[in-house]
Amino acid sequence: MLNHEDNELMCRVGPGTPMGNLMREYWMPALPSREFPKPDGDIKRMRLLGENLVMFRDSDGNIGALAEACPHRGASMYFGRNEECGIRCPYHGWKFDVTGKCVDMPTEPEGSNFINKVRARAYPCRDVNKMIWIYMGTKAEPPPLPDFEVNTLPFENVGEPNIMMEEANWMQNMEGDLDSVHLDWVHKRLHKDSPPPPLGINGFYNPDKKPPIFDVEKTEYGAYYSAKRLMDDGKEWHRVNQFILPFHTMISAGPTVNFRTFVPLDDHHAMLISQSANPAGPISEEVNARAIDAFAQVGGYIARTHDPRSYFMTVANKTNDYWLDREVQRDRMYNGIPFVGNLPDRAMTELMCNDEDEPLYDRSQEHLGTSDVFVIAVRQQLIKAAKTLRDTGELPANALDPSTGRVRMGSFLLDPGTEWRHAVADRLNPDSGLPVAADVGLII
Ligand code: FES
Ligand SMILES: [Fe+2]
Secondary structure, X not given: OOOHXXXXXXXXXXXXXXXXXXXXXXXXXXXXXXXXXXXXXXXXXXXXXXXXXXXXXXXXXXXXEEEOEOOOOOOEHHHOEEOOOOEEOOOOOOEEOOOOXXXXXXXXXXXXXXXXXXXXXXXXXEEEOOEEEEEOOOOOOOOOOOOOHHHHOOHHHEOOOEEEXXXXXXXXXXXXXXXXXXXXXXXXXXXXOOOOOOOEOOOEOOOOOOOOEEEEEEOOOEEEEXXXXXXXXXXXXEEEEEEEOXXXXXXXXXXXXXXXXXXXXXXXXXXXXXXXXXXXXXXXXXXXXXXXXXXXXXXXXXXXXXXXXXXXOEOOOHHHHHHOOHHHHHHOEOOOOOEOOOXXXXXXXXXXXXXXXXXXXXXXXXXXXXXXXXHHHHHHHHHHHHHHHHHHOOOOHHHHOOOOOOOOOEEEXXXXXXXXXXXXXXXXXXXXXXXXXXXXXXOO
């Protein structure tokens, strides 16, 4: 459990909060590049870490992210014009470039230098391998982009981002990624030979009759762990997943790098952005198309409204029980929600609170068990980092050195009794030249 104070500190990310301040010192994925297909295209609203923004691609192809409210008298720049390397506020025509510099102030008399005294709040953005990254921190010169493989591999080896909006606090969502034991329940098919459900994939069948054994290692960039299960042939299956401060996970799910970020729009909405990368070659057109339309089997996404919280919101959601099928639940899957993306996980994490007005799970009410050891370790790392920044101004190593946290996840079959950390070390290193370790698929 967490006391109320630490729960609040861990979950809330708005301006001035300890966790919000920590996140702002990192580059963060914001929207896929495909949202801005051409220079001087449509201006988009966005909401990140509790701040309302407008984002656009300027005439030179650069991405801008400005506070939505114009610094003149607060009109929404969403209604502005994207023209000639900047956006012009629709109210009185003041114009700002991607750096926030006011480049035209047509309402002031000639010779006025007021234009030099006004800036829009602007955040640097980078467009790398199909993803727009944003830096919302305090440094005038942002740190270099992190060296994750999704950022360093050739463009064609990195997949289109697959995105799902989650209607819960970012940490409620991310804790699902830190919890390997839920595979044995939420994602389980009822019998080894259960036929596939009509929608979604066939689920997980644990070869081991006992719960997995967890072994956690904290690191300077976060933490990683092995969940060990015994296979029928006596081998030990180690599924090794990563947490990278402050909001990334790497979950072993196949032969490609699986990089995930829980991007908070505010305290109650976060996007799960998954991007895959294949060190061995290009990602196919079909895989990219599937990532863009990842929920096609369950009705796809709802039509967007003016509110960024409607972006990537799936048709199957809490208002319709995530398309729960009781027949499937009776005969085939432990949980009858179609296993498409993290849809079943959302049913577990979005409804943890009864209070619609304050939907933040109160962790002083929980009872953590043996299988929650990685959740506990990650909370400790996050709370320690946010408090250290608050109290001393010091940042974790990976906020300063972009190569820290250049790691992989993996799935390994090892002989019984093997010391797994040593055995898998090379395979968790992207620079070893070895393929992504996928000895056992996620769905077996
Ligand atoms: S409010 Fe934007 S130019 Fe006046
Ligand atoms: Fe899951």
